[in-house]
Amino acid sequence: MQIDIGIKENDRNEIAESLKAVLADTYTLYLKTHHFHWNVTGPMFNTLHLMFETQYNELWITTDEIAERIRSLGVYSPGTYSEFARLTSIKESEDVPSASQMIKELVEGHETCARTARAVMSTAGDAEDEATVDLLTQRLTYHEKTAWMLRSLLES
Amino acid sequence: MSAETVNSGISEKNRDEVADGLAGILADTYTLYLKTHNFHWNVTGPMFGSLHLMFENQYQELALAVDVIAERIRALGDFVPATFREFQEMSEIKESESIPKALDMIAELVDGHETVTRNAKELIEKSEKLSDQATADLLTARLDAHEKAAWMLRAHLDS
Numbered sequence: 001m002q003i004d005i006g007i008k009e010n011d012r013n014e015i016a017e018s019l020k021a022v023l024a025d026t027y028t029l030y031l032k033t034h035h036f037h038w039n040v041t042g043p044m045f046n047t048l049h050l051m052f053e054t055q056y057n058e059l060w061i062t063t064d065e066i067a068e069r070i071r072s073l074g075v076y077s078p079g080t081y082s083e084f085a086r087l088t089s090i091k092e093s094e095d096v097p098s099a100s101q102m103i104k105e106l107v108e109g110h111e112t113c114a115r116t117a118r119a120v121m122s123t124a125g126d127a128e129d130e131a132t133v134d135l136l137t138q139r140l141t142y143h144e145k146t147a148w149m150l151r152s153l154l155e156s
Numbered sequence: 157m158s159a160e161t162v163n164s165g166i167s168e169k170n171r172d173e174v175a176d177g178l179a180g181i182l183a184d185t186y187t188l189y190l191k192t193h194n195f196h197w198n199v200t201g202p203m204f205g206s207l208h209l210m211f212e213n214q215y216q217e218l219a220l221a222v223d224v225i226a227e228r229i230r231a232l233g234d235f236v237p238a239t240f241r242e243f244q245e246m247s248e249i250k251e252s253e254s255i256p257k258a259l260d261m262i263a264e265l266v267d268g269h270e271t272v273t274r275n276a277k278e279l280i281e282k283s284e285k286l287s288d289q290a291t292a293d294l295l296t297a298r299l300d301a302h303e304k305a306a307w308m309l310r311a312h313l314d315s
């Protein structure tokens with residue numbers, strides 16, 4: 001059925017395509033955080049195990065919101081390992097890094113998510129897709145806050 | 157302390173064997189979780205309302221189980237595989253690259269739940285032999301969940 005929500009079809013498709021990258025980054029960062037929640041060791045174990053849990057839960061819940069925004073724009077959502085791996089700018093960690101290396105990787109991941117989200121803002125804004133702009137603004141707030149918290153742990 | 161120093165009454169060799177089996181169950185469960193979440197997003201047709209909600213209940217149950225299985229692997233002293241590539245390689249469940257029709261989604265999910273059930277049953281027998289009762293118990297709870305989900309999905313396919 002035709003979609004007529006006041007955003008041109010071209011714009012809807014372009015925004016949805018960009019949101020796929022936001023979804024893939026968020027999903028990849030979620031799985032990395034869950035991975036680190038499981039595999040972290042060392043004196044900071046308890047702090048990090050718990051902090052990573054709070055973070056992976058937030059990221060995972062958000063993947064659902066982003067995917068459903070893509071569907072609301074009339075486009076199917078990616079939902080496989082291979083699509084996420086192709087669409088994301090975040091690299092997975094094949095081995096188990098040290099605790100401080102985990103923190104660094106997660107800071108970089110949150111910064112990457114922030115940059116990917118920011119890149120969609122102007123497209124969505126120009127197309128008057130306020131709902132996407134709002135969603136992305138919330139994502140920026142979250143990623144910048146989490147990056148700050150993780151970064152704080154690295155200072156001596 | 158390293159993995160070698162775990163002294164919980166199961167030999168290191170047996171712990172590793174169970175943990176390796178659990179890594180396979182984790183990969184199956186994770187792949188089935190993502191497939192279910194994918195179908196929750198992309199299902200269309202007259203059954204949309206009922207499937208979107210049922211898939212949501214199911215992917216949430218699977219996502220919680222993933223954490224329980226992974227933490228059991230850590231408790232046995234092994235690290236947990238947790239990347240797209242490892243899950244893809246280790247899982248017996250294939251991902252769907254295209255978007256199936258609603259009824260095909262249901263059939264694929266039944267198949268997925270049955271696959272995990274079969275693999276879990278095998279590992280229950282093995283972990284009992286190796287006197288890892290906690291793993292056998294965890295997997296028995298998983299059997300219950302998978303057999304129930306498979307029944308509910310299957311019920312939709314009867315005319």
